[in-house]
Amino acid sequence: MVSKIVEVKNEAGLHARPASVLVKAASRYKSDFTIKMYGYSVNGKSILGVMTLAAEYGAEMELIFDGDDEEEALKTVVELFENKFNNQQL
């Protein structure tokens, strides 16, 4: 299991479009993906789950991957947060 705490850097928060990008990227990996935020925890491959977090700009969340490709998955998703879900083609 690997995890990392990240911050939402896009101004408008983790809304529908970034949530969609996030779910799409995470779903490419086999590892289970859990997002923890303020005591809530949701399946990171569930777009509705991610949307219900309603994470605003500046919110901190813990990304947890568990599975064979966990390292790679974490790296990809952390990068998405870093570049504000910017360059991802849907």
Next chain:
Amino acid sequence: MKELQPKVLSGRPAAQGIGIGKIWILADDNKPVHPEKIRNKEVRAHLEKYQNAKKIVTDEYEKIKQLPDDFDLGEIIEAQIQTLNDPEVEKLITKKIEKELSSVEYAIFSTYNDYIQLLEAADAKWANERTIDIVSVRDDLIQATKEKKRIFDVQAGEIVFANDISPTAMVKLSHINIGGIVMEKGGFTSHAVILSQSLGIPCVINAHWDRYNITRGNRAIIDGSTGQVILRPTRRQIDEYEKRREDEIGRFQKALEWSQKPDKTKCGSEFKLRANVEFLEELPKLGSHGATGIGLLRTETILFETDDFEVEDQIDFYNNVVESVNNDSVTIRLFDAGGDKLIEGSEGESNPFLGWRGIRMLLDKQNLLKRQLEAIYRVGGIHPGRIKILIPMISRIEEIRTVKKFCSEVQKSLELSGIAYDKNIPIGIMVEVPSIALMAAEAAKEADFFSLGTNDLTQYTLAVDRGNEKIAHLFDSFHPAVWKLIKMTKDAADDAGIPVAVCGEMAGMPEAAACLLGMGINDLSMNSSSIPRVKAVLCKNNLTDMRFLSEKILMAKELLEVHALLDEWRFY
């Protein structure tokens, strides 16, 4: 059997034109599904129905996603596909069927509803916009579990009656030549309304049609100019409206002939008619309507649609727009969120139109402002001399200076990074608050140009909320006070030697356009479908007559006088 009587109901006019046709009802998205228990031996069949339905709807969405690129909705559809195949949703639905012996319909219905409630409780500004998307996924899925698939078999010419229309449904409809749209809900800034306007589909919103007993195949007439909807019209009513529709189409066709002629009055005085644009899909028609560039590019919708609007995305959007108008100019209005266009943090204001909107919001969200300015300056680097910046909701002179300070900062940092940008982008202001119209002489020293927003100028001058149905009759842009403020603004701009344009709805009314031209305002921007008729009137008349008209209007004391004067110019 007794014939059912015709019924007339009134909604709010949202997109012009007359539609006559058979009624087609878009299945009500809010029909509740009731809890229903199944037997143990039915579990497997219901699980299968769910999986099959999921596949059918996914395929259908994938197909929509592949549709030609005239709608920028791919991202929304992608999110819909994910909503459909959400692993947590699948677990919950499966559990409900297996453990709680719930019917597949109710399992789907209740599971998605739980999420809708969670989202609504999260209270984010986008929650409401997404709710309709989730509802449409839910209902498409439920329909697909039934033997009979939800049929989207609307025929050309039929009038669509709906509660609300989701973006996906609107995309499907836009590929069929429908006769009109009647919606129970809908706002003036909704996708359905704006697309109707630019595609020329008559549309009426806030019409409570479902109180009446209508069925598919009944006839209806919709008048998108008055907001009237006639259910089960008589032969006589149909004839009457058919004639009116023909006249309207004939007038538009005739006007269209004018659209390719030079922008000159009969006596040879020049003017410019530009388009107000909000969506990329409006661009293809600008040329045939005779638009000279874009006098108002609204950017707030793009901000809402993409949730976060990064510099690169903005550059793409602006660049697409600029490239579509040959060598003409594009005036980009900075994000004008607020008022009836909500942004996060502005909910709950008791007077949103007098609240945190336009430049007031931007000066509090400086990152948003700086990123937009950066994108605009960089696109200016690609197309030097073709872009102008327009600041919305200016009510004090200081605000202009502050924005200009931000502009120089952005330019400086682009200079340091060695990125190409346009050094000479004119920075103008919307004149839509009476305080700035009254101070126009002073404002003209700070601004490079004025653009009169007559809708807001009217509501602020007359103290009439334009969204309030009870006082809708008091909202009238032809009020003599509004004309006076326009004249003051024009005079101040002339003294300072800066240009004035009008980009409000007034510019798109031929009679008002004639009066504006008479006042010397020869740069008018409007919804592109209004350009042909405005142009026809301006081309066919002499400037002296328009001057005479404007002089008389400026002397009028009452609305009735103004209307009487302008009525003579309404028809051509």
